[in-house]
Amino acid sequence: MSTQAAQEGDLAAVIGLEVHVQLETATKIFCGCSTEPTEEPNTNVCPVCLGLPGALPVLNEGAVEAAVKVGKAIDADIPEETRFHRKNYYYPDLPKNFQITQYDEPICRDGELEVSVEGERRTVRIRRAHLEEDPGSLQHVGGGIDSATHTRVNYNRAGTPLMEIVTKPDFRRPAEARAFLAKLEEVLEYLGVFDSQRDGSLRVDANLSIIPEDEIDDEGAISEETLADANRTEVKNISSHKGAETALAYEETRQKNLIRRGKGVQQETRHFNETHGSTVSMRSKEEEKDYRYFEEADLPPLQVSDWKERIPIPELPDARRERFEEEYGLDDESASKLTSTKQVADFYEDVAESFDPDLAATWVADNLLGELNYRDMQITDVEGRLDEFTRLVELVADDEITTKNAEEIVLRRMLDEGEQPDDIVEAEGLGKTGEDEVAQAVTEAIDENPEAVADYEDGDDGAINFLVGQVMGKTGGSADPGTVNGLLREELDD
C-alpha cells in the first residue's frame, strides 16, 4: 500500500459478508429433534445432535429443498452433486468437536442478489452458499464473552439447519451491507424458508479491509491480488442488520485511523460489543488449515441435479413489485410497500380483486399498514380477517360510510376490539343518511329558521353555517356537511 496515498487520505473500505440463516424446517438437519424454540435447555436433543459416539446423521430432505429454493432465488449454480465435510474445532458449542458443513462442493455457487441503496441499484455477487448444522448456544454468566465467570451450554439449537451465504467483497459502504441483509431476509421470507422474528435466526460475520482508492478501477472492480494483500478483520456473530452496519462503520474508522497514523491493521477476528457499538480483538484469524477439513464419511454425496427443476419458488419481491406497477398502475412507493412481505402482497391482491386497485392500495398500504404499525402488529395478525377488511373497504367504496369514519372509527375498533365492521357502523350510527332524509331536514331547517334565511338573503353568508348546523343536528351528524351546504344554497338561491 502506498503510504503517500494513505497520507492523502483517499482510502476505501472493502466489505464482504458471511451470513448464517436458520432454515425453517420442523426437525433438525441430521436428526428428528424438533427445531421449535423451547425455554427448557437441553430438551430438544438426542444422541445425534449431542454428538454421542456411534450416533449417525441422516440428512433432512426439507433442509436440502430449502437450500435449493435459496439457490434458485439468488440465481446460483447448483451442481450435479454436493458433499458434506467435517470442520474440526474444539469449542463447547459443538460436543462432537466438529461441525458438519460443506467445503469445496457446496450446494450453491456464483449467485447474485440485487439491492437498492439510496435509490441506486447494485448487484452483489454471492460466492457460495452452503448447508451446515447450527452449533449449540452458550450463555455467558456474570459478564460478556471476555469477562464471564462461567458459561452454560444449551444444545437445543445444535443441529438446526443453517445456510451460510458468502458474498464477494462487493460492498464499499456499511449502509450497503445493511441494505443487502434486509433484501436477503425479504427474499428468504418470500421463499417461506426463514422466520426473521425468531431470535438469532440471522447472524452475520462482517469482513472489512481498507485499500487505497486508486486500486479500484473505473468499473468498480478490485484485483484479486489487492484483496488478498489487504489485511482484513472479521467481526463475528452480529445478530442484526443495524449491528452489522454499526460494527462495520466502527471498523472502517478504526482501520483508517491506524493506517493514517502509519500503523498496520492486524488480520484478526473481532467481537462486536453491541452496547458500545464497538469491536474488540478476540483472536488472530484462524486459517483454513486450522480446521483440518475432511469428508463426512457418514453422509454419502448427494445428487441434486434434478432438484432445481423439481422445486418451484414463488414470484420474488422485485418481480412482484414490477408487476404491481404494470398490472395495477401503482407508483413505485406503493408497489414497494405492498410487496415488502409476501403476506402483505397476497393480502393486497385479495383486496384488489374486488375494488379499484388504487383504492385497495390506499387502504392496505396506508391505512391498514399504518394502523398495524402503530399497534406493533403484523399483517399476519389480521390475515384471517381478510373478509372483514374487504367489507370495510366495500362500505367506503359504496359510499355507505365516510372515509374519515372508516379510518378513524371502524378500522381502529376492528383492530383494538376485534369487532366486525357492520357491527361498529350500527353501534356508532355511522351509516350515511339517505338523500331523502337530508333533503327533508334541509326543508325543515329553512321553514323553522326564517330569521337566518332572511339574513342569508340580505347577504350575510355566515348565516348559512347556522343552517348547516341545524341540518347536521337533525341527521345526527351523519350527513356530509359539504353536501348540506350545497343543498341549502340551491334551495335559498332560487
Ligand SMILES: Nc1ncnc2c1ncn2[C@@H]1O[C@H](COP(=O)(O)OP(=O)(O)OP(=O)(O)O)[C@@H](O)[C@H]1O
Ligand atoms: N480484502 C477483503 N476485505 C474485506 N472482505 C473480504 C476481503 N477479501 C475477502 N473478503 C470477504 O471475506 C469473506 C470470507 O472470504 P473467504 O472465504 O475468501 O475468506 P476465508 O477467510 O477463506 O473464509 P472464512 O472466513 O470462512 O474462513 C467473504 O465474504 C469475502 O467477501
Ligand SMILES: [Mg+2]
Ligand atoms: Mg468466516
Ligand SMILES: [Mg+2]
Ligand atoms: Mg460456517
